Amino acid sequence: MTEFINRNKRQLTWTLYAVAAVLLLLFIGDQLAGLKAARVVQTLISGLLVGGVYGLVALGIVVINKASGVFNFAHGWMMVVGGMIFWSFFTVSEISLMGAGLLAAATMLMIMTTVSYRNLLERRNLAIALGGTAALTALMTVGGIEWRWLHALSGTFAGAILTGLAVERFTIRPLIGQPLFTAVLMTLAVAEVLHGVTQIAWGTVELNLPVFVDPQTNSRFRPIRLEAFDGLAIIRVELVIAFILAIVAFIGFILFFRYTSVGLAMRATSEDQQLAQSVGLRVRVILAITWAVAAFLASIAGVLQGGAVGLSLNISFVALRVFPAVLLGGLESITGALVGGIIIGIVEQFGTLINSSEQAGTNLAPYVVLMLVLVIRPDGLFGEKRIERI
């Protein structure tokens, strides 16, 4: 018997997994059997749309990981900072010229000194910095309240770039060449710093971010109502927007990493920073761009989440819920971020449909799926298999 088990260990293991999967499917099928088709359709739609938000958040985490190999635990707080900056510009009728100017100047300073602070000594660079500052300031302050979308988007853009570059410059860059784990721990520290900064700058009260408001009714956009399958399916417009943005970002990054020199350089940098530097790649610049892009993605996600439910410090915890999606899709896969996000979104919603009282949807189902997938594909659904050569 022991010999039989030893000889057929692999087959037996897979058989057990298959039996477990069949039993799980039978259980789910039994639970769903008594439900109206409309409920199942609604759950699928909700899962898909919520999954789009997760995909967008996951994308920011994956971009950093893909370029630098660092798992960014500060992503949730970058979402909060981005959302709060947007709120500051979006809900204030008169924007302080000095405040906007300082933000623009700091952003341009960080951009122009990405390679070296000496760059600013060149007249041309100085002129670009001043011109950029003036242009950004104008975008953030031009016109009145009717221009608030422009103010908020440009302000958030500047704020996100500043945040991303500052994080890279002062915390990640000094760790180039150090073990990756050190940088990962650094992101935990960055998360706490951003937490503190957010609290000091914006306090802790929940803020209303009326970005999805219909100007005609002064109410959130009415959801799309679909009469189907002998019932009603609700499609929330803000979640559709988030989903579309996730798809657009997904396509953009696929093209970016595949067809641009910067994207290829990012991939090379993630393989080995020191090696990349030795072949002439500007690792500093690449990492800086990566962090700036990730911070901007985080800001978009923060605005979408804040617009959907209100802005609060709790938004940072959305990133924690996205971690299973990142691992499921594969740490370095752009496609995986989106697919992982959608799968986790759908799994969560169906888990909630079947058993909401024990939080099966949020506490159990995503992790069961993650476990099953990792057993079969340890690098995630779309993760790159690493081969260590000796």
Add this chain to the structure above:
Amino acid sequence: MKKLSLLLALLLLLAGVLPMTAQDMLPYPSDLTECEVDLTGETINIFHFGDLSGPYAFITQPIVSAVTDAVNYWNGRGGVCGAELAQVYEDTGGSREAAQSAYDRFTSTYGGELDLLLLYSSDDGELLREQLAEDEIVSYIAAGSIESLYGEDGQTPGWLYASNPLYINQFGFFCQFVAANSVAFPDPVIAFVTWPGAFGQAGTEPAAREYCGGLGVEVLPEPQIFLPTDTDILTQVQNAVDGGANILYTNSLATGPALLAGTLVDLGLENEIKLAGVNWVMDTSVGILGQRVLKPDGLPSVDGMFGSMPFLWWTELSHPAVQFVTQQFNANNRSPAEQNIAYLVSWGVADAIIETTIRTANAVGSLDGVTGAAIRETAEAMDYAVLGGLYQHSFEKGMRDGVLNRIAVLKYANTTMSGAATGPDDALLIDDGAGGKLFVPIVVPLSDFMEVPQLRG
């Protein structure tokens, strides 16, 4: 911030009382016990710690502001019995480990001086329950869980004293209200759609279900749980509706009730399904965040939400306690966003701590002689109208939570500021400072203070 300032200024107008000027300071509203001992040269510390930067930060931050203002108020008037008032506090970020560290640090640093501690959350109460008893330290808390106040068996009163009724008792009280108003609540079936945890799921116990069932109010056995980070809770709400619920009850804060109300509007069920919740659903934040979604009648989604109100509210400005706290709030230039439950109730807790300390010092003859055991004796003997009536401090017969409650409804002010709006046409709308309009939330008590049922088993 600007819109909140406007809104809260209007709240004051609504109640018909304008803030007093600095020269016209109101008298302290409490009937504090006369000092029989001179504590000049000594310091009375108000010790407190809890989540000031974590998930509950948006309701706890004003605690520090209120205690700071109370300390400054007293020190500006010669202190308490001559003793200087001070506060010692720490932020735990909502972490149990940090709460334990803070407790250890407080007890090792202040030793015998730490006899009375203000805590914020049920979780910290549960964590420290046994240690408080062992170290003989009394703790005041706004709201505690059964386990924190009465132990795992629900029958062993500890060293924590909560000013609010237990959440399960608040729920039972709501069932009483529903049963007594059968026209408004025909064939009532309640489903919990609530946050997880000790706070969120308080009231889902079988005892509460049985009690409400006895009153003719059915409670669905399976609560529908959602998280503060959830973007979409259609599934949970539909589960509850499919289960037959026509009342949704929630123990959640700020975005929680607002998301729930918005989901009902999305489903077109805002008239068929009523919303209710624990005392926190009456907070200003809910009134603001609930405006994101308007009902077909044009009023915000949370209009008409029922909730517990075991203390006076900001709009009840005819009461000296509320007048006084409002005046202090304005005099200290507090941020409008802080005008919430925590600021109001924390002034009350500070008052209760001062009264407890005076009575105990009088009894033992000095501040040095004050011990946790003596404080406990005082706390249990006191039947005290905090700030002259903000809430009642009364913990007789082994009680560890407040016994008085009332039900209120969240509404929006009408244009004449004489009552609640019936629609957008007669609603008071103010400029939100960003090109939009804001409704002005008001809380309308529907009953007098009455005793809650005791359901902890």
